[in-house]
Amino acid sequence: MKNTPNFNKSFTDSRALKSIFLSTITVLCAVGACIPLFSVLVMLIMRGGKRLSFELFYALPPTAFDTGGGFGNAIVGTLFMVGIAALIAVPFGILAAIYLAEFGENGKLAEIARFCAKTMTGIPSILAGVLAYAAVVMVTGTYSAIAGGVALSILMIPTIMLTAEESIKMVPSAMREAAVGMGCTKTQVMWKVMLPVAMPGMITGVMLAVARVSGETAPLLFTALFSDYWIFQGGAGDIMEPTASLAVLIYNFSGMPFENQIELAWAASLVLVTMVFIINIISRMLFQKKK
Amino acid sequence: MSASLSNQQQQNDGPIAVPPSSKDIFLDRTFRTFTTCFAWLTLLLIGYIVWEIGGTALPAIKEMGVGFLTGTTWDPNKGEFGILPQIWGTFYSSLLTLLLGGSFGIAIAVFLTQDFLPNKIQIVLKSTIELLAAIPSVVYGLWGIFVLIPLIRPVANWLHATLGWIPFFSTSLSGPGMFPAALVLSIMILPTVAAISQDALSAIPDKIKEAAYGMGTTRWEAILKVLLPTASRGIFGGLVLGFGRALGETMALAMLVGNSNQLSLSLFSPADTLAALLALNFPEASDYETQILMYAAVVLLFITLAVNIIGELIISYSERSGGKK
Secondary structure, three states: OOOOOOOOOOOOOHHHHHHHHHHHHHHHHHHHHHHHHHHHHHHHHHHHHOOOOOHHHHOOOOOOOOOOOOOHHHHHHHHHHHHHHHHHHHHHHHHHHHHHHHHOOOOHHHHHHHHHHHHHHOOOHHHHHHHHHHHHHHHHOOOOHHHHHHHHHHHHHHHHHHHHHHHHHOOOHHHHHHHHHOOOOHHHHHHHHHHHHHHHHHHHHHHHHHHHHHOOOHHHHOOOOOOOOOOOOOOHHHHHOOOOOHHHHHHHHHOOOOHHHHHHHHHHHHHHHHHHHHHHHHHHHHHHHHO | OHHHHHHHHHHHHOOOOOOOOHHHHHHHHHHHHHHHHHHHHHHHHHHHHHHHHHHHHHHHHHHHOOHHHHOOOEEOOOOEEOOHHHHHHHHHHHHHHHHHHHHHHHHHHHHHHOOOOOHHHHHHHHHHHHHHOOOOHHHHHHHHHHHHHHHHHHHHHHHHHHHOOOHHHOOOOOOOOHHHHHHHHHHHHHHHHHHHHHHHHHOOOHHHHHHHHHOOOOHHHHHHHHHHHHHHHHHHHHHHHHHHHHHHOOHHHHHHOEOOOOOOOOOOOOEOOHHHHHHHHHHHOOHHHHHHHHHHHHHHHHHHHHHHHHHHHHHHHHHHOOOOO
């Protein structure tokens, strides 16, 4: 407030009146926009928290008229598929980012690859599912955790790539020049100087990507489908079986006419949002410490 | 003295700086080629996405042709397929979203950048909004079903009863429908629009605002006539990206829009979108239906790619000239 000189405070002046009027509207808009956002959080805590217990984390989902039950298998399934996605996307994203930031510098290839990555961030998540369906499910003939992981990795790659490129570029050029002056090859500079310095930024990017995909539902709907059992209950071959995930559980249960399932959907949402928020906050703190 | 000491040290440990050995050079070449491959892979990945989805859809595209885009029935039993209602629903919901989410998003951006609040609260509020962007869309969908729809149903039905002659209010809201879906979508794109608009507004040099004040403008004259026009390209890019996100958003719509195959202007009637169509029909589709759904996926892919590429070009153009100087 105090930075802004406002010489016309008079309520009779039409310009001042207009200014006050618009300020009021903006404040109302901002407050109005925050209400639904906070309502989501409050409802999550109220309706999800009511059902929170240890049973949720080790029990299997209930059948139609059952009481009790939980979603332990969905938590494991989500973690497992996000893990597969990270295994594919992290090396891919970081190696491509190294090229974009350092070796390709301002060449045509780097520019086009960067543009492609930015375009990919805008691809709807359901299309990642469609792709994994065509590329994995139709080829192997079954819904599987692998297909789910592939679908999620498509969403992770561009995010990881762009954030890793940014953090490599933020390394002071004096450090690189010193290493070059000592006779390092570009690869040595990258591994011994740039990557260690850029590491916190790159980890932040990876964690944000992980947080984003762990809540994704659309790509899993028809790649991993859902399962009422633990993954690996029937041995290692289960990697090619339908797999449960928290997000799909929320979606499935939200449409059911049973109070027990709906309560579980709220509890699962609370668990999922808590997971996502924790990853987000940690990665932000990491990034701030680096600055 | 010190010079001779360091000289001695160099003789003991060998020189600090050495030219790379042939092994180093070999490793360097290999690693560089390796990363170049991954840059190429990024290009190939986009190509592969288009090729794989397009290839699977090809039989359906050949068979149905343009008629698929203008047909209005979707009936697997009769073998009739058309996605005009879905295309309409996709654009209608996204436009409503843009209208609601866009105006609120810009208002928040102005509120957070133009010294309405003390600096500390500003930062807290900004990071809270960013954090809220991380809530998964399925959770917003759940909230929409159990909180939002019961809340707005009486209002919607009152509007229908009193103003039913306006096409927008021509049906009553029985449950899921276009308006609740668009409302939830606009909450979801709000953080995106707000963040990009904030960047565009805070990139304006202080001088410009000071010059406006110096000419005797009130705060809002400066915002409306100087700051918003200056930041308009960045804000516009943000709106286009938000629009792209709304076009492709799946879960909130699949849960809230009602999935009914109709073309209606009414805000309260159920509708359908391309993404929701895919989400609901894919899991139980036969091979033949899968090809047809792939055709719908191709349509969605091209719509979103076009919107995103345009948005990306606008943002990079505004970064190069104007906006950020």
